[in-house]
Amino acid sequence: MKCVVGIDLGSTTTKALLLTEDGEVLGRGITNSRSSYDVACAVAREEALTAARFAMLEQQLAESFRGGGAAGNGAGNGTGQGSGDVNRSRPLERLLQEAFRLELYLDQLGHLRDRIGELVEAPYHEEWRGALEPAVEEILDQAETQAPDLFLGDAPRKSDFFRDLAGAAFVEGAEAIAERGDAPFERLLALYDRAILDVETNLETRSFADLLRRATERIGGASTGNGNGHHGLDAEGLVRLRRVVDSVAAEPIDELAFVGTGYGRQTLPFPKESIRSEILCHGRGAHRFFPGTRTVLDIGGQDTKAIQVDEHGVVTSFQMNDRCAAGSGRYLGYLADELSLGLHELGPLALQATRKVRVNSTCTVFAGAELRERLALGEKREDILAGLHRAMMLRAMSLLARSGGIANEFTFTGGVCKNPMATKVLRELVDDNYSQEGGAPITMNIHPDSIYMGAMGAALFALEDLEAGAAGLLPSFVEGDQSTQEVRA
Amino acid sequence: MSDATPTDRTDRIHLTAGIDPGASSVKIAIVKSRSGEDAEVVATAIQRIRRRDVRDVVRSAFADACASAGVGPDDFDYVASTGDGDAVDFGTGHFYSMTTHARGALFLVPEARAGLDVGAMHARAITFDGRGKVGKVRMTSQCASGSGQFVENITRYLGVPLEDVGNLSLESEEPEKCSSICAVLAETDVINMVSRGVKTADILRGIHLSIASKLARLIRAIGAEETVLVTGGMACDAGFLESLRECIDEKQAAEQPELAVVAHPDSILAGALGAALLGARRHRQLEEMGRLPVIAA
Numbered sequence: 001m002k003c004v005v006g007i008d009l010g011s012t013t014t015k016a017l018l019l020t021e022d023g024e025v026l027g028r029g030i031t032n033s034r035s036s037y038d039v040a041c042a043v044a045r046e047e048a049l050t051a052a053r054f055a056m057l058e059q060q061l062a063e064s065f066r067g068g069g070a071a072g073n074g075a076g077n078g079t080g081q082g083s084g085d086v087n088r089s090r091p092l093e094r095l096l097q098e099a100f101r102l103e104l105y106l107d108q109l110g111h112l113r114d115r116i117g118e119l120v121e122a123p124y125h126e127e128w129r130g131a132l133e134p135a136v137e138e139i140l141d142q143a144e145t146q147a148p149d150l151f152l153g154d155a156p157r158k159s160d161f162f163r164d165l166a167g168a169a170f171v172e173g174a175e176a177i178a179e180r181g182d183a184p185f186e187r188l189l190a191l192y193d194r195a196i197l198d199v200e201t202n203l204e205t206r207s208f209a210d211l212l213r214r215a216t217e218r219i220g221g222a223s224t225g226n227g228n229g230h231h232g233l234d235a236e237g238l239v240r241l242r243r244v245v246d247s248v249a250a251e252p253i254d255e256l257a258f259v260g261t262g263y264g265r266q267t268l269p270f271p272k273e274s275i276r277s278e279i280l281c282h283g284r285g286a287h288r289f290f291p292g293t294r295t296v297l298d299i300g301g302q303d304t305k306a307i308q309v310d311e312h313g314v315v316t317s318f319q320m321n322d323r324c325a326a327g328s329g330r331y332l333g334y335l336a337d338e339l340s341l342g343l344h345e346l347g348p349l350a351l352q353a354t355r356k357v358r359v360n361s362t363c364t365v366f367a368g369a370e371l372r373e374r375l376a377l378g379e380k381r382e383d384i385l386a387g388l389h390r391a392m393m394l395r396a397m398s399l400l401a402r403s404g405g406i407a408n409e410f411t412f413t414g415g416v417c418k419n420p421m422a423t424k425v426l427r428e429l430v431d432d433n434y435s436q437e438g439g440a441p442i443t444m445n446i447h448p449d450s451i452y453m454g455a456m457g458a459a460l461f462a463l464e465d466l467e468a469g470a471a472g473l474l475p476s477f478v479e480g481d482q483s484t485q486e487v488r489a
Numbered sequence: 490m491s492d493a494t495p496t497d498r499t500d501r502i503h504l505t506a507g508i509d510p511g512a513s514s515v516k517i518a519i520v521k522s523r524s525g526e527d528a529e530v531v532a533t534a535i536q537r538i539r540r541r542d543v544r545d546v547v548r549s550a551f552a553d554a555c556a557s558a559g560v561g562p563d564d565f566d567y568v569a570s571t572g573d574g575d576a577v578d579f580g581t582g583h584f585y586s587m588t589t590h591a592r593g594a595l596f597l598v599p600e601a602r603a604g605l606d607v608g609a610m611h612a613r614a615i616t617f618d619g620r621g622k623v624g625k626v627r628m629t630s631q632c633a634s635g636s637g638q639f640v641e642n643i644t645r646y647l648g649v650p651l652e653d654v655g656n657l658s659l660e661s662e663e664p665e666k667c668s669s670i671c672a673v674l675a676e677t678d679v680i681n682m683v684s685r686g687v688k689t690a691d692i693l694r695g696i697h698l699s700i701a702s703k704l705a706r707l708i709r710a711i712g713a714e715e716t717v718l719v720t721g722g723m724a725c726d727a728g729f730l731e732s733l734r735e736c737i738d739e740k741q742a743a744e745q746p747e748l749a750v751v752a753h754p755d756s757i758l759a760g761a762l763g764a765a766l767l768g769a770r771r772h773r774q775l776e777e778m779g780r781l782p783v784i785a786a
Contacts, residue, residue, distance in 0.1 A: 011677055036684045186650060187650075189645075190648040190649070190650065191648070193645055193646065193648045194647075194648030197646075197680070197683060197684070201684060302674055302677060323670065323671060323674075324632070324670075324671045324674070325671050325672075325673035325674050330673055330674065331673075334673055362631055362632070363631060363632040363633050363634075363672075364633075364671075364672075364673045365610070365632075365633030365636070365638050365639075365642075365672050365673060366610065366632070366633060369512060369610055376542055376543060376544075
């Protein structure tokens, strides 16, 4: 399979998108940008390749298990709905994906355990070492025990990033230990905070084939010791599943061209000729999905951009805010941390607001303090959050106005458009301030893949380079092929 | 409640308390004085608020201070709040933080004629005279780029306990310049520095210098000419103090040779001490007017 790669290295998340030579999306990957940009790119690309392989897997499973009877014999579904619906609530490829994530998480927890083990040896911890070591063991043991439920259970996860999941588990464990008075919370958390940076930036060569095989054994029931696992695969089904898994893992994916974009263009770890400006990429990506777009608002992790494009998707003017976190995605991230909520929980919660609250603080830190104060005064979380969302979007509106306003079709991109409250407030503010000639409301586009808009633009530029015979590739992509080689061997 | 009569008021010892709830911790001072003079600190308490209800923290810190002073809530002549007075739902009266910090600063360092209060959220510079009367005032306003919270956020990323920050920063040989002014965006800068292998000490010093340069402008703006006492939580941070001295540029130093930036080990208590002392003086004034307050503890 052949593809081109676009990577959007954001301040908060890094996105990778694979396009086929025909311009069809093959896979998307996202990860949290960490201290090392190289690692973030490598992981995002790995995730995109994983997604591409899972898409293949889904297709092949559907073919292999068509008719349902063969796989479903002992499963009790036996209705022959096709597509390997072995478990009643979840299709097989979904189950495999969750188990795959679980195996990856367990690997990373292992790395975390090793790293903390090294850190606690520092002379600074000498006085507490005796208390810290068993405490850390207890916390991580518990995290491991809870991991299967986190991934295979029915409750939605707060985040898919290791940092967030392991962090939540660690804080919970550390609080319990501090409550008992066994070890101080601050010291435990300091260990985690230091170790997570190293764990995240240490790019272990993770092998898709290996992880997927372990995932297969886990859900296939081999791990429980009998041939007929609790997810209902009989022995024959398992053999067939293993065959599909092996075939998907061995399928080569060839990358032909690459373009990168993102935050802080000077520090991007890409060859010069493979870099396109973030503004160009967002304009291009938005235009690809919505050709009528003339204004783009992109709210990313650390900066907010208002971009005007012409009928070809070429940027004509833009305004950017990158000196202050107010009005950027980080603003919401900070508030989510204040409330100990996942970022994606903020919007839905704010939507339940019943009262209008006017937030006075501009600065993110002050907004966090105002949030705490208002909570202490007994105001409702959802009401305050709604006010905070509004304060944030007002900043975006002023940026839009300075870039030239909105005259026609308008597209909202970036991570913040995943937040339903942000989009609702934006819609209201746009309607309050702008309308088409003749008074009709402005068309506002939000694509479900909005967060990948920059990566999409980059991939489109890569495709263009390929067609022009000037394709570039990241050197690390060439080395990275070793893992595929191993699988093939 | 005391049943002091007007006859013994000049010699009478007042037992008063000052309660100073800030954005990040609650400070309490219990003081014996003669109407606010000849003061002796009996007990103090500082508690971090963290994520608790600040009113609970006030009560708990006050109980701590009373226990270590060996007094009960009824033994006080005056219990004064300052700072976030809404967080104190008992007590006799409230004083504005500017006056309490000026009074507290004079108590700690009698030659001080200006104060720079650097708390978790805001910073404020004031000048005052030898009796604690406040002259000029300048505050940071829109943004947390010159505040203690900035440092606290950063230490989380560095895995350094807050109390070690100052000394670590002093060890820096090549301070790393911090480009972002925004306290929130600087976190990303710091993460990048860590991955580039910049020493923790150099990162901290860079942050200290960034905050200090902002606050040095406040000191300039109030036209401080003599000793400036740094109060508030950041006064405990030796690295910040050193950075602040560095940022008071040569021109300013030449114009005002007497200008010196100092801190006191009890600087963080300045507001609470000032409140306790002003409370004692107020008590005597009220006593003279025959309008003694009732403490609802």
